[in-house]
Amino acid sequence: MSRPSAKHELFTQFARVARALASANRLELLEFLAQGPRSVEALAKVSGLSVANTSQHLQALRQAGLVLAHKEGLRVYYAIAGDDVVRLLYILRQVAERRIAEVEKLVRSYLTSRDDLEPIPAQELLARARKGLVTVLDVRPPEEYAAGHLPGAINIPLTELEGRLSKLPQDREIVAYCRGPYCVLAFEAVARLRQKGWKARRLKEGFPEWKAAGLPVE
Structure with missing residues (x-):
């Protein structure tokens, strides 16, 4: 029983990453962070979200290990956790383009x-x-x-x-x-x-x- 249980626990942890990515707003925030570190306030401004909403999305991304955070004075700055996260987004985009007709149509249109x-x-x-x-x-x-x-x-x-x-x-x-x-x-x-x-x-x-x-x- 231990081996199937351990495998299931691994998939449970993988699902944490999938849940963090299951938001158009979070995916867009990751794209902004892939350009360079930004404060919560700066991310809110460029994304058009409220500061509170932006902070909530960033916390979800941080809990999944996709972004890092550090504090400078009163501001919290976030950065993408690594190039592997960028590659993950690239693969996600490729799969969506190939498997979801609506994506291909939007890109073409x-x-x-x-x-x-x-x-x-x-x-x-x-x-x-x-x-x-x-x-x-x-x-x-x-x-x-x-x-x-x-x-x-x-x-x-x-x-x-x-x-x-x-x-x-x-x-x-x-x-x-x-x-x-x-x-x-x-x-x-x-x-x-x-x-x-x-x-x-x-x-x-x-x-x-x-x-x-x-x-x-x-």
């Missing part, structure tokens, strides 16, 4: 329809960037860029792109990236750049996936 060009894979971007063939554009907010970014990437948040186009060379292709493959910031940046005459594409994934793959970051 709201994202793929905005960009008919194939996104550039991470390894290809790295090789082209090292040869100086592309300009890498990070369109995330400055605090996320400061927490970590692709080597040599220029940070121009989407809200500032129109006024800072002169900072971008026109003799090279621009590759934009943001928080992940579903982040609309990169889609919008590419669309605006093409309208202005730039040759532009987006990175297939985002910064968290790049970092989790062991590729170089600054």
Whole structure:
């Protein structure tokens, strides 16, 4: 009886992680934390949740071992527990895309329809960037860029792109990236750049996936 009981207890603990992930708000908070550590208040602001609700979701994620927390003065800061959590989210996304028809439909309707060009894979971007063939554009907010970014990437948040186009060379292709493959910031940046005459594409994934793959970051 001991062996089946131990196995059942293991599955019970695995289920703690699954329960923590069973919330769209928590998944979005994990995406924000994958960009870099943030306070509860900052996470509440960027997610549109109340501070109390954000704190409750973060506690659930912490109890499942998916995030870490530390206190600085009166503020509590959270960080993603490790790159394995990012990989877990990547696998969850892949399974949903392949097995749930509604996911494929949403991706096609709201994202793929905005960009008919194939996104550039991470390894290809790295090789082209090292040869100086592309300009890498990070369109995330400055605090996320400061927490970590692709080597040599220029940070121009989407809200500032129109006024800072002169900072971008026109003799090279621009590759934009943001928080992940579903982040609309990169889609919008590419669309605006093409309208202005730039040759532009987006990175297939985002910064968290790049970092989790062991590729170089600054």
